[in-house]
Amino acid sequence: MEENLDTAPPPSLFEAMDAYIGERAAKGIFLDGGGLFGTEDAxxxxxxxxxxxxxxxPYAEAKEIVGGWSLLEYPTVEEAVADQEEFAALHAKHWPEVTVVATLRQISEGPEDAGA
Structure with missing residues (x-):
């Protein structure tokens, strides 16, 4: 699949993301998040x-650029993984011509988590 990061995401993706985030915010899962500008001023x-x-x-050779972030809280890791897959599927459906890597990571609560 060819990457085309020079074009803006389609409006349908923004609409789907608004619904996705709104549902999670209503459930208390979505805590914070946002999009990031490109690398021209990074x-x-x-x-x-x-x-x-x-x-x-700007970083002309950059192959992986973080385009946004979100902070969510789930009761279980399994629920987080399933929901992250749904998030990735939104991009596959609404912006199929772009390659997106959606990474799920846990937050460390402190030094006792180091290396976990």
């Missing part, structure tokens, strides 16, 4: 061997 700080280097965007 600034990365790279720490390597004790030195900090600043790298300004």
């Amino acid at each position: 600034v990365n700080f790279v720490v390597r061997e004790g030195e900090v280097t600043r790298v300004d965007g």
Whole structure:
């Protein structure tokens, strides 16, 4: 599948996402989230061997760009996985010409979670 990140997502995806987020917000699952601008004004700080280097965007070679984020809370990991698959399916249905990687990660509650 060819990636085409130069085009905006179709309006139908925004409508489907609004419904998806609204349902989860009503259930108390969706806590926060938002979209991100492109990399044209992005600034990365790279720490390597004790030195900090600043790298300004845009990043023409970037193959993976975070386009948005959300914070959700589920009773079980299984429910989170199932819902994340539904989220990915929205993109497959409404924007099939783009490659999207939807990543699900848990939040660490503190040092006791390190390495978990």
